[in-house]
Amino acid sequence: MKQDYDIFMNEVAEEIRTIAAPKQVDVTDAVMDALRNKAVMAPQREGFTWKKAMVGVAACLLIALAVNISRFISNGYDDAAIDNMFAELYDYGDQYGGGDYGYEDFSSMSYFE
Amino acid sequence: MIPKETEYELVRSVLNGEKERFAIIVKEYQEIVNNLSYKLVGNKLDAEEVVQQVFVELYTSLPRFRFESKLSTFIYRITFNVITKMLGKNGRYVSYDNTILENRPSGPTAEEKIMKEEQRRKLRQAIGNLKYEQRTALVLFTYDEFTYNEIAEVMQVSLSKVESLIFRAKKNLRKMME
Numbered sequence: 001m002k003q004d005y006d007i008f009m010n011e012v013a014e015e016i017r018t019i020a021a022p023k024q025v026d027v028t029d030a031v032m033d034a035l036r037n038k039a040v041m042a043p044q045r046e047g048f049t050w051k052k053a054m055v056g057v058a059a060c061l062l063i064a065l066a067v068n069i070s071r072f073i074s075n076g077y078d079d080a081a082i083d084n085m086f087a088e089l090y091d092y093g094d095q096y097g098g099g100d101y102g103y104e105d106f107s108s109m110s111y112f113e
Numbered sequence: 114m115i116p117k118e119t120e121y122e123l124v125r126s127v128l129n130g131e132k133e134r135f136a137i138i139v140k141e142y143q144e145i146v147n148n149l150s151y152k153l154v155g156n157k158l159d160a161e162e163v164v165q166q167v168f169v170e171l172y173t174s175l176p177r178f179r180f181e182s183k184l185s186t187f188i189y190r191i192t193f194n195v196i197t198k199m200l201g202k203n204g205r206y207v208s209y210d211n212t213i214l215e216n217r218p219s220g221p222t223a224e225e226k227i228m229k230e231e232q233r234r235k236l237r238q239a240i241g242n243l244k245y246e247q248r249t250a251l252v253l254f255t256y257d258e259f260t261y262n263e264i265a266e267v268m269q270v271s272l273s274k275v276e277s278l279i280f281r282a283k284k285n286l287r288k289m290m291e
Binding site: 005008009011012013015016017019020021022023024025026027028030031032034035036 | 132133135136139140143144147148150151152157160161164165168169172209233236237240251252255256283286287290
């Protein structure tokens with residue numbers, strides 16, 4: 001049985017060896033032309049780029065915004081918390097010379113009805 | 114075959130900006146890549162396309178080449194990845210051109226010759242019917258005589274996965290030939 005198996009596997013190996021491409025190819029010119037025409041830069045290790053840095057910063061800001069929005073929503077539209085938040089902003093404006101930003105009394109308003 | 118040290122020098126010179134020297138690498142390996150591609154994709158047009166893509170990909174991937182391993186293994190890995198993208202991870206069955214079977218003495222009588230040739234066609238069809246990953250592992254093992262470790266490096270899988278792929282490939286071939 002093992003002998004039959006070995007004979008069979010030898011046949012498989014032999015057949016795989018004979019599965020050869022019908023003709024030889026020479027793609028050297030095509031490849032070199034492609035590399036020249038595409039103006040592919042000389043391969044170099046990738047490092048820091050400003051584009052990558054800006055993408056990273058934007059991603060962090062988006063994540064922070066998403067986290068805050070989800071916290072805002074999960075807190076159940078707490079009017080008192082909203083009032084506190086705007087009150088702090090208002091105080092901040094007063095403290096740093098922003099003047100009257102025209103904030104109304106938010107406790108009388110209901111945003112999320 | 115270019116000696117290893119010369120290969121490394123060649124790669125370093127290309128990385129240092131001598132782009133035209135890359136042609137030497139293409140000339141050296143294109144036939145090997147062509148034959149491997151044909152065994153895996155089954156037709157010459159796709160195989161030629163693969164060869165071109167492999168060397169363009171090789172050029173842009175050269176910075177990732179680790180000088181501890183063989184350049185040929187790196188090239189094989191890129192070839193496998195290019196073909197995987199072309200065929201999809203699960204691959205498709207391939208049908209080899211049966212008219213290109215080599216003329217080999219296959220029996221003293223005409224009847225035996227016909228039977229032998231039929232057997233070969235059936236076996237070739239069975240190889241083409243293997244799943245892509247099994248066919249790849251089997252081809253690398255039998256044709257290129259890669260070790261299991263080298264196959265694992267080319268296919269970026271574990272050693273046990275390679276053993277399993279080759280075992281299942283052999284088993285499925287036996288089943289298809291019954």
